[in-house]
Amino acid sequence: MNLPAGKPGGKPEEPTxxxxxxxxxxxPDxxxxxxxxxxxxxxxxxxxxxxxxxxxxxxxxxxxxxxxxxHYGSRSDDARRTLESLxxxxxxxxGGDLSDPAEVARVADEAAEGLGGIxxxxxxxxxxxxxxxxxxxxxxxTAAWQHHLSVNLMATALLxxxxxxxxxxxxxxxxxxxxxxxxxxxxxxDHPAYGxxxxxxxxxGQSLAVSLAxxxxxxxxxxxxxxxxxxxxxRLSGEEGEKIRTQSPFGRVASADEVAxxxxxxxxxxxxxxxxxxxxLNGASYLR
Numbered sequence: 076m077n078l079p080a081g082k083p084g085g086k087p088e089e090p091t092x093x094x095x096x097x098x099x100x101x102x103p104d105x106x107x108x109x110x111x112x113x114x115x116x117x118x119x120x121x122x123x124x125x126x127x128x129x130x131x132x133x134x135x136x137x138x139x140x141x142x143x144x145x146h147y148g149s150r151s152d153d154a155r156r157t158l159e160s161l162x163x164x165x166x167x168x169x170g171g172d173l174s175d176p177a178e179v180a181r182v183a184d185e186a187a188e189g190l191g192g193i194x195x196x197x198x199x200x201x202x203x204x205x206x207x208x209x210x211x212x213x214x215x216x217t218a219a220w221q222h223h224l225s226v227n228l229m230a231t232a233l234l235x236x237x238x239x240x241x242x243x244x245x246x247x248x249x250x251x252x253x254x255x256x257x258x259x260x261x262x263x264x265d266h267p268a269y270g271x272x273x274x275x276x277x278x279x280g281q282s283l284a285v286s287l288a289x290x291x292x293x294x295x296x297x298x299x300x301x302x303x304x305x306x307x308x309x310r311l312s313g314e315e316g317e318k319i320r321t322q323s324p325f326g327r328v329a330s331a332d333e334v335a336x337x338x339x340x341x342x343x344x345x346x347x348x349x350x351x352x353x354x355x356l357n358g359a360s361y362l363r
Contacts, residue, residue: 111344112248112291115140118190119342120183122173122234123200125150127304128254130157131335132197137161139339141195144169144186148200165190173200173230174222183237192245195342196238198231198253198276207265223268228275235283235294243290250342251287253280253296254334257357260298273298277353284351293350295341300357302329323358 119136123129125147133143142165147154151170158168167189171182187193206219235251242249256273263270277296284294301319303311311319311328320327337356340346355363 111347112194112250112293112342114344117141117194118144118186118192119195119197120144120146120186120190120193120234120238121197121199122146122182122230123148124157125154126157127306128299128302128331128334129199130160131331132199132338133157133161133166135332135335135339136195136342137163137166142166142190144190144193146171146173146182146186146200148172173234174225176229176233179230179233180237183234183241187238187241192247193238193241193249194247195250195252196234197338197342198234198251200226200230201254201269201273202226203266203269205265206268208267220268223272227269227272228279231276232279235279239283239287239290239292242292248291249293250346251280251283251292251294252338252341253277253294254338255280255296255298255353257298257300257355257361260363261361280353281351288350293341293347295346295349295351296353297334297337297341298353298355298357299329299334300355300360302331302334304331322360324360325358327358329356329358 119141121129121132121143124133124145133145137143140163142163143161144167145154145158146169148171154168154170158166167186169182169185169189171178173179173182183193202223204219206216208216211219231253238251239249253276255277256270258266258270259274259277277298280294280296287294301322310316334356337354341349341354
């Protein structure tokens with residue numbers, strides 16, 4: 076589903092970068108013209124953008140004049156509120172189940188069509204359900220791993236493939252920013268599939284950074300520590316909240332806006348040399 080924001084004058088008349096489901100990448104002679112990624116007016120797809128960090132990322136890009144595709148999995152009402160709160164014009168709303176590869180392709184294609192091409196992809200969608208090994212049965216354990224792999228890792232890889240193909244076909248500079256996690260480094264005993272898939276997302280980003288640099292596409296990841304969103308608000312009250320805040324010597328957790336600002340910078344023209352980086356954003360709560 077691709078719904079316009081209801082604001083006039085948003086969609087530019089330019090190629091969408093939509094590609095067939097199969098086909099090889101064009102050769103590196105399809106490099107962009109001399110120049111760099113524009114600082115504004117770009118098409119930005121943010122996956123998992125109905126609320127929380129995804130919403131903050133959408134606002135960060137829209138506030139600087141980019142057009143944003145707000146993706147959601149099931150929270151359509153929240154996603155529409157995100158869409159309606161964005162400044163500027165040309166934003167679109169796209170729903171889709173990213174655990175299904177066919178849906179991933181449709182989401183990317185509809186975003187490219189609605190935005191006039193994807194210039195920036197932010198892979199934010201993720202699942203994070205508890206499944207500690209000692210108390211989790213085999214079938215539940217298997218299902219948890221399959222679900223985390225399909226959404227956290229496979230959807231990131233498939234959206235990146237679709238978006239990068241479009242950038243290369245249109246011969247434009249581009250950026251891919253992946254949302255990883257501090258848990259990829261320090262371990263997640265109650266959420267092992269989350270920690271493992273986020274580590275894989277970091278590794279995927281570094282592989283793609285090398286692969287896509289000849290096409291003028293930068294790829295980087297952020298690895299946030301604990302940050303405040305609606306989903307974790309209950310954990311930040313009482314004794315548990317105090318323990319979480321003391322993980323950082325600053326005595327607090329991050330805001331979603333702080334993480335979103337780092338994402339926005341990694342997608343900026345001046346951040347090309349950060350391609351391949353995994354940026355720690357944890358308030359010195361975990362050093363490596």
